[in-house]
Amino acid sequence: EIVMTQSPATLSVSPGERAILSCRASQSVSSKLAWYRQKPGQAPGLLIYDTSTRATGIPARFSGSGSGTEFTLTISSLQSEDLAVYYCQQYDNWPLTFGPGTKVDIK
C-alpha cells in the first residue's frame, strides 16, 4: 500500500497571501495525484487531478505541481472561502490512498 503524508497539518494564512501545501508518497505514483477540498460540513470536492489539471469550475488561483513522490498544491491568493481541509490522493495503485489532510485556517 502506498502511504501518503501531508505537511503541514495546519496552515494559517491571511487573506490575499499564498498558501503552499505539500504531499509526499511512499513510492512513485507518477503523475496520478489528485487534490480534494473539503469545506466544513460538506462532502469533499475535486480540485486538481493528474498532478496539475484543475477540475471543472476551479479558479486559477489553485495550481498543482510535482511528480513521482513529491507534490505541491499552491493557492496563490487565499480567499475566505478557501477555509477547508485539503487532501491529496494517489490513484496509481490499488488500494487508492489519501493523505491525512492539511487544514487551512484564515488568519
Next chain:
Amino acid sequence: QVQLVESGGGVVHPGRSLRLSCAASGFTFSSYGIHWVRQAPGKGLEWVAFIGFDGSNKYYADSVKGRFTISRDNSKNTLYLQMNSLRAEDSAIYYCARDILSSDGGGSLDHWGQGTLVTVSS
C-alpha cells in the same frame, strides 16, 4: 448535472449487516466506475471499494475485504455496498463518488454524494 445520492445509513449493532445505496443521475451510469469512500467522525478520508462500469472489476481496502461487497444495478442506476460483520471502527460517513474516467476507472474522483452516516454501536 451529475448527482449521487446515498441512503441506507443508520445505527446498527456490532456484528450485524447493513446495505447502503447510491442513486445516480445526470450521466450515463453504466459507463463509469464508482467508488465508496468513508470518513470516520472528525477523521480523514479512507477509500473503501471500487466497481468498474459493468461490475466485472472490483477492488477493496484490506480493512473491509471479506466483509463488504460492492455491486451495481445499471438498469436502476444504483450502486450498493453490502456491509456484513460490522465493527465499531466501521462507523463513518459513507460517500459514493464517480471515477473521472469512464469504463474501469483508474482516475480521480470527480463527483461525490453528500454521504450517509453509519454508526455501529451496542
